[in-house]
Amino acid sequence: MITIWGVPVVATVEQVIKDIKLQLYGTGLLKEINNTGSDLMITCPFHKGGKENKPSCGVLLKEKVLRDKKYEAGTVHCYTCGYTADLPQFVADVLGLENSLAGYRWLVGRYNYSAAEREPLDLNLYRGQAQKSSYMDEEEVERYNRELLNSFEACEYLHKRRLANWILDAYKLGYDPVDKTVLFPVRDTEGRVVFYKGRSLAGKHFYNAKDIDKSSLVFGLWELCNGHFSQGVATPDSEIWITESEIDALSLVTYGLYAVAIMGSHISDAQCRELERAPFRRYVLATDNDEAGRKGAVQIKRMLIPKGFRFTNLRWDTDLKDINDLVKQYGDRWVDYLTGY
Ligand SMILES: [Zn+2]
8 A cells, every 4th residue: 555645545556557567558668667665667768768678767655754744655857867756746747637637646546445346236225225326417507507697696696705706617507597596516535526515595495405415525626636727736744624504615715715515513424435436635624613613623633634634724713603694794804813833
């Protein structure tokens, strides 16, 4: 077992390199692979058109500390051309993926233990429970999105909550004109919409369009990993705000911050696993400014600090209850009413 950006995966460096070689089958890249004991030597794909005869590119088999800097297993260094990268970056470069985050997802998607554990559950334990394997039709999501953009009432509702216009499209928010309810699609790590959170225009009434266990998903996490933000893709160093409601998270996104919502004051084991599978470890705790919110924040820390997560706590210098209330009340000055520590 090795770790990738701190996340354990059930694989050896050798296995990963062999799988990449398989993926490159027919290109002649990664032709030779020799194990020296500390490194895997591979033919470098980045110089001589990838056609060198003697492997001169080393891949670390185990984590190594060199001059106070930690190099994870899988770190790649070519002694001829000088190419150096961690494993996610190497995967991205050699397979032509968009960036290291895409490389990370390629790796964790393949080898992460919680993903591996979950598969048999999906196949056996939950068989017959339709909601575990059914997703919302993306066409339906689009249709609700068009309804939203065509509804003056619904758009006004979201503008009053100060959500930026581009968010309605980026998150494919929707509107059900029959129930007069604004819909927030909640996606799994594959980007499939598992259910909608709804807000009735008639009052502050929430509902889940389907009676399904909402506690296994984190709202906004897929969008965070896939660059649905004005400032682009979040990186492992990015600071992520964690809120209770999706509208709080989207308020923060409107202000150019990265944010996710746990859709309640309590985080579940399954949500912790979802967060663990994502590469982000720095969070700002922005649960509600009430008793339940403070308890929720303590619980989040208790569950995730042992997993290597780090948190910034907030002190609220106001009686307002949540981030969206702050934004509605104070506009651009909302952040003046929070003190981080
Ligand atoms: Zn090279």
